[in-house]
Amino acid sequence: MARNKLSETRIRTLPAGIHSDGDGLFLRVRKGGSRQWFFIYRRGTDRKEIGLGGYGQGTAPVSLALAREKADAIRDRLARGEDLIRRRTFSEVMEDVIAVKTAGFRNEKHKAQWRMTLDKYAAPLHAKPIADITRDDIVETLKPIWTEIPETADRTRMRIAAVLDHAKARGLYAGDNPADWRGGLKELLPARQKLSRGHHAAVGYKDLPAVIARLRASTGVSARAVEFAALTAARSGEVRGAVRSEFDLDQAIWTVPAERMKAGREHRVPLSDRAIEIVKAAIQRSTCDLIFEGGIAGRGISDTAMVKALRAAGAGDATLHGLRSSFRDWAGDETHYPRDLIETALAHVLKDKTEAAYRRSDALAKRRALMEEWEKYCTPANKEA
Incomplete structure (x- = not known):
């Protein structure tokens, strides 16, 4: 397959979308201007995606040359028949996130709340490979509690999003976060005007x-x-x-x-x-x-x-x-x-x-x-x- 389709000069002028450098290496350009490298390959009928880092972003930016080196290393491993991605489940990554998030909490109750919401309300996601979780999975998880206990439901959504962000940072999940409210959930779940932090629905004091x-x-x-x-x-x-x-x-x-x-x-x-x-x-x-x-x-x-x-x-x-x-x-x-x-x-x-x-x-x-x-x-x- 043709390779090296992109150049440093061209990358700086690419519009939002997904652009191929050839033979599995791609650059995703978002509307806000951020750019992320990822590699796509197939094993049988399964399509797999590996995040390679952000172009010109963060403390360890990935240049075009470095992205190509990473892609070559992946191609070599694939040629040897290696399984590149261990299918980590949501619950496995969730445990890592809880440990990181609660390490700085002074209040034991807050720690317990983090675990309770994810243990109880995110249970339908636990056994799923985190790389395969879709927006529909998030919707089906939240629907039973979205209108019954709206505050808890939104806290659960935000904590699920934190687990997926953690997975993305480690290259275990690729693409937009399906638990992000503005990423599509607002079109699939009832409006949450009363759920925004700092704006709690209140009884008028005269009532x-x-x-x-x-x-x-x-x-x-x-x-x-x-x-x-x-x-x-x-x-x-x-x-x-x-x-x-x-x-x-x-x-x-x-x-x-x-x-x-x-x-x-x-x-x-x-x-x-x-x-x-x-x-x-x-x-x-x-x-x-x-x-x-x-x-x-x-x-x-x-x-x-x-x-x-x-x-x-x-x-x-x-x-x-x-x-x-x-x-x-x-x-x-x-x-x-x-x-x-x-x-x-x-x-x-x-x-x-x-x-x-x-x-x-x-x-x-x-x-x-x-x-x-x-x-x-x-x-x-x-x-x-």
Whole structure:
């Protein structure tokens, strides 16, 4: 077969597309301008593709001459009948990714979440050779959970994409990442307007008292956990992992340790009367140290159970995280508390260095007044029917 069809000069002017240098060596030019070398060969009816690196990219760019050397080495091995690619499965590469990604995590819970989502929700991909995974495989994997648990589904998609990116970097996968949202999934799965990070669907704060009333009408643990999350403006993970030793009910304070906080800093939460009432009842019911014990003894309530309770209370497609937005909107629109105090109540790290310098304490007393007003606002009896 003809070889050496390309030249350095021609490469710089090639349009987007796939261009052959001959005898199995190709250069893929993307619309954004990036260029990647790959080698294609066949064994029987199987078409196989090996990534050879990026042209003029990264810390080890592959020139035309080097790409040809790599291609010659592959041709020699093929001539000797060697199997060039061991068919590594998704689960094998997944284990490598989990090890790399979680090595720097301080929070053991975050490590467990990475493994859980990939172990449970990406299970249909586990046994598949990673080089063979298609966009249709991704769609079929995500469809059962895409509308049922949208936040978890999108996190699963992003983690699957991370596994495939890792495989691409090692030459185990070639082509576009099939788990990339803009790469085609947006045409195959329902719109995810409410799934974008930082934009969680929320109950309008004026509608929240009605939702709270329906939550209080339920006797389930999940409904109590959601109400407690709403009243404390806490993250759902902080609520689900809460244990008895974190609570000083005499002082009406919940202290969440640094290792359970997103920012890695201890956070004190002043508890309103209703929040204390919920905790006391939950402690009496729980058979373990966890405050909100789920249906399985010794295990906390699940995120899914809390979402279902919230939706059953008439919250539409609102998310648990959206309850924090409800609180933030109410505090900003309906009160005169300063912004930094409201952000502290949400356990946000103040980005403005000057503002942060003045806020050296956690202003517990002032935040207690804020949270008591919030409980009063949320209490259905205080709202007109």
